[in-house]
Amino acid sequence: MAKPIRIGIIGSGGIAHAHIRQYKQIADVEIVAVADVIPGKAQQFVESLSLTDAQAFDSHRAMLELDLDGVSICTPNVSHHVTTVDALRAGKQVLLEKPMSVTLDEAIDMVQASKETGNMLTIGFQPRYDPNMKLVGDIVQSGKLGKVYYVETGGGRRRGMPGGTFISKALAGAGAMADIGCYSLDMALNALGYPRPLTVSAFTSNHFGTNPIHHPQASQFEVEDFGVALVRFENDLVLQFKISWAMHMDTLGSTMFLGSEGGLKVNPFGKGNWSGVWDGKVGDITLFHDFMGQQTSTPVPGIEHDKDLFFEKVRDFVDAVREGRPAPIPGEQILIQQAIIDGVLRSAEQRREVEIKLPY
Numbered sequence: 001m002a003k004p005i006r007i008g009i010i011g012s013g014g015i016a017h018a019h020i021r022q023y024k025q026i027a028d029v030e031i032v033a034v035a036d037v038i039p040g041k042a043q044q045f046v047e048s049l050s051l052t053d054a055q056a057f058d059s060h061r062a063m064l065e066l067d068l069d070g071v072s073i074c075t076p077n078v079s080h081h082v083t084t085v086d087a088l089r090a091g092k093q094v095l096l097e098k099p100m101s102v103t104l105d106e107a108i109d110m111v112q113a114s115k116e117t118g119n120m121l122t123i124g125f126q127p128r129y130d131p132n133m134k135l136v137g138d139i140v141q142s143g144k145l146g147k148v149y150y151v152e153t154g155g156g157r158r159r160g161m162p163g164g165t166f167i168s169k170a171l172a173g174a175g176a177m178a179d180i181g182c183y184s185l186d187m188a189l190n191a192l193g194y195p196r197p198l199t200v201s202a203f204t205s206n207h208f209g210t211n212p213i214h215h216p217q218a219s220q221f222e223v224e225d226f227g228v229a230l231v232r233f234e235n236d237l238v239l240q241f242k243i244s245w246a247m248h249m250d251t252l253g254s255t256m257f258l259g260s261e262g263g264l265k266v267n268p269f270g271k272g273n274w275s276g277v278w279d280g281k282v283g284d285i286t287l288f289h290d291f292m293g294q295q296t297s298t299p300v301p302g303i304e305h306d307k308d309l310f311f312e313k314v315r316d317f318v319d320a321v322r323e324g325r326p327a328p329i330p331g332e333q334i335l336i337q338q339a340i341i342d343g344v345l346r347s348a349e350q351r352r353e354v355e356i357k358l359p360y
């Protein structure tokens with residue numbers, strides 16, 4: 001019989017429940033520990049989910065003294081850095097919730113800890129497990145579009161602002177740009193092969209979050225609910241991305257890749273207030289090109305599937321731990337989009353274009 005994989009969970013809030021649900025469906029996985037900084041919260045979590053074999057801790061450092069194979073990090077964004085570095089340095093493999101971090105310096109430190117210890121740091125972008133996401137990447141990488149020079153991505157909820165830890169600067173660090181913007185960025189950058197960003201010019205606002213008509217915690221709303229950025233990359237490529245948690249509009253448009261030989265339009269899956277932000281599946285895909293002198297647009301048949309994307313991300317992490325494989329979605333790669341988010345926050349604050357300096 002295979003040796004069980006021993007898992008610990010850091011942060012016992014909303015998304016930790018989703019992690020537990022997936023781990024429970026995977027053979028030979030034991031949830032042996034849960035930690036939360038709020039005294040008694042982990043204990044309550046363990047009891048409410050009948051995790052009879054799990055120990056509860058009020059400190060992640062105490063939990064990390066246990067013999068664990070892997071940890072899921074499910075804390076608010078600002079705590080991703082300290083918990084990840086501590087877990088990696090304590091010899092654990094890490095599945096970290098998105099966004100990777102708030103600042104670029106934090107992301108650099110996290111990747112450094114993974115490199116120095118040889119322990120895995122994978123970032124939980126479940127949309128990567130939609131085969132249609134891979135299809136988009138394959139088309140962009142195939143050369144069919146020629147030289148790709150402009151990409152537009154992002155999306156918006158007409159109304160879909162979270163509350164609690166997500167709107168606190170001290171806990172979330174950033175708002176919509178990091179929370180759902182990270183999905184749009186991953187969708188586009190992954191298809192492009194994660195090119196090197198050079199500069200970013202961004203604008204953010206929070207007219208909805210700070211208005212008590214629109215948000216019940218308006219007086220505590222400290223982050224952006226809208227943002228737009230123009231990012232310049234090496235090799236004459238620019239990307240515009242825009243995000244809203246709330247707006248007076250139905251959509252912020254499709255994702256599009258413009259190339260010298262063709263264009264690709266990709267719609268997000270689903271409709272409604274909470275859709276269209278690339279946190280789920282890919283919708284319709286259309287290829288625009290000229291054929292025998294005619295301007296044509298061709299629907300690209302999507303790949304039918306019934307995958308549960310969140311389950312796939314957790315299972316892939318467990319399999320990678322079991323098989324000693326490298327990180328499925330490596331921190332090293334996501335560091336590049338973290339550099340962009342860091343640039344967005346700096347640029348919006350300084351009201352001017354800023355440079356992005358990658359460590360390597």
Ligand SMILES: NC(=O)c1ccc[n+]([C@@H]2O[C@H](COP(=O)([O-])OP(=O)(O)OC[C@H]3O[C@@H](n4cnc5c(N)ncnc54)[C@H](O)[C@@H]3O)[C@@H](O)[C@H]2O)c1
Nearest residue numbers: 011012013014015035036037074075076077079097098165
């Ligand atoms: N992948 C997805 O679909 C998805 C969905 C929702 C949230 N998330 C991400 O998951 C993270 C958590 O979101 P949430 O909705 O569960 O938040 P939450 O506020 O409901 O829960 C976070 C928990 O972490 C605890 N915590 C904070 N610092 C800690 C520390 N140092 N050690 C241990 N516990 C600590 C808090 O007390 C809280 O109980 C966020 O980064 C968010 O972006 C991902």
